[in-house]
Amino acid sequence: MSKSHDPWQDAMDHAVAVARKSGEMIREVVQNQDQSSLVQTKSSAVDLVTETDQKVERLIIQSVKSKFPSHRFIGEESVSSGEPCILTSDPTWIIDPIDGTTNFVHRYPFVGVCIGFAVNQQVEWGVVYSAIEDKMFTARRGRGAFCNGRPLQVSTQTDVHRSMVATEFGSDRDPQVVDKIFSSLHKVLSLPVHGVRGAGSAALNMCAVARGSVELYYETGVHVWDIAAASVIVTEAGGVLRDTTGGALDLMSRRIVAANNETIATRIIAELEVYSSERDDRAPDCEPE
Numbered sequence: 001m002s003k004s005h006d007p008w009q010d011a012m013d014h015a016v017a018v019a020r021k022s023g024e025m026i027r028e029v030v031q032n033q034d035q036s037s038l039v040q041t042k043s044s045a046v047d048l049v050t051e052t053d054q055k056v057e058r059l060i061i062q063s064v065k066s067k068f069p070s071h072r073f074i075g076e077e078s079v080s081s082g083e084p085c086i087l088t089s090d091p092t093w094i095i096d097p098i099d100g101t102t103n104f105v106h107r108y109p110f111v112g113v114c115i116g117f118a119v120n121q122q123v124e125w126g127v128v129y130s131a132i133e134d135k136m137f138t139a140r141r142g143r144g145a146f147c148n149g150r151p152l153q154v155s156t157q158t159d160v161h162r163s164m165v166a167t168e169f170g171s172d173r174d175p176q177v178v179d180k181i182f183s184s185l186h187k188v189l190s191l192p193v194h195g196v197r198g199a200g201s202a203a204l205n206m207c208a209v210a211r212g213s214v215e216l217y218y219e220t221g222v223h224v225w226d227i228a229a230a231s232v233i234v235t236e237a238g239g240v241l242r243d244t245t246g247g248a249l250d251l252m253s254r255r256i257v258a259a260n261n262e263t264i265a266t267r268i269i270a271e272l273e274v275y276s277s278e279r280d281d282r283a284p285d286c287e288p289e
């Protein structure tokens with residue numbers, strides 16, 4: 001099939017270009033502006049947003065709308081300002097303009113521009129641009145995963161005692177949630193595993209699974225825009241996706257396990273506390289019209 005007859009490829013090429021442009025904007029701000037006095041908060045005192053998050057999301061959506069006028073969007077900052085968070089069967093761009101806003105604010109150098117594309121509720125391709133590192137992670141369903149054009153492959157490790165695990169503390173400081181986070185962490189560390197890491201970006205943790213740097217990433221509290229683009233990068237690199245219950249991943253459920261293989265996934269899932277955040281598609285400001 002020639003490129004001009006492959007509209008999903010045209011869309012993906014557009015995403016790579018606009019993610020790179022977004023990354024340039026992000027780098028420029030990181031290099032020249034102190035964000036600490038400009039930051040605002042959303043769902044909690046530590047759920048941060050900046051003008052750059054909003055600007056980058058606008059840049060992406062406007063550029064896509066002019067090229068693909070019939071496509072739909074789920075964007076983190078648009079949902080935050082009241083847009084619906086519903087994944088229909090229509091072609092839908094799922095956007096996190098800056099995954100790792102806390103890192104961005106603190107100049108901790110792991111921030112990802114995430115653009116996923118779903119049709120019939122299946123993610124067809126994903127683009128995650130690690131803007132400070134200048135790493136472009138891409139994957140299209142059935143066609144492999146790449147970083148700056150080089151193929152990605154998950155780790156072949158099956159022994160959990162030789163594994164590295166990634167997770168995050170999230171932005172919910174409800175003491176009961178914090179207890180559950182530490183309970184899971186305590187059990188995983190005590191297996192023992194070689195180590196626990198966290199990039200501060202759900203998407204970049206998933207890319208770390210895809211490139212074989214960690215065997216598994218788990219978290220409760222993520223959103224669809226954090227994980228949609230990177231989900232296909234993990235599976236195309238040979239990895240598996242699960243809910244923390246052990247069931248199939250549900251992009252809207254706020255729970256994710258991304259692993260190199262079933263053996264590691266099953267072993268770690270057995271140690272995880274299962275708890276729920278409000279679903280992305282059920283939040284009061286996300287109800288369908």
Ligand SMILES: O=P(O)(O)OC(CO)CO
Binds near residue numbers: 076096098099200221
């Ligand atoms: O920085 P963001 O986009 O709020 O995302 C966080 C999790 O919600 C890091 O993955």
Ligand SMILES: [Mg+2]
Binds near residue numbers: 098100202226
């Ligand atoms: Mg995010």
Ligand SMILES: [Mg+2]
Binds near residue numbers: 096101
């Ligand atoms: Mg974000």
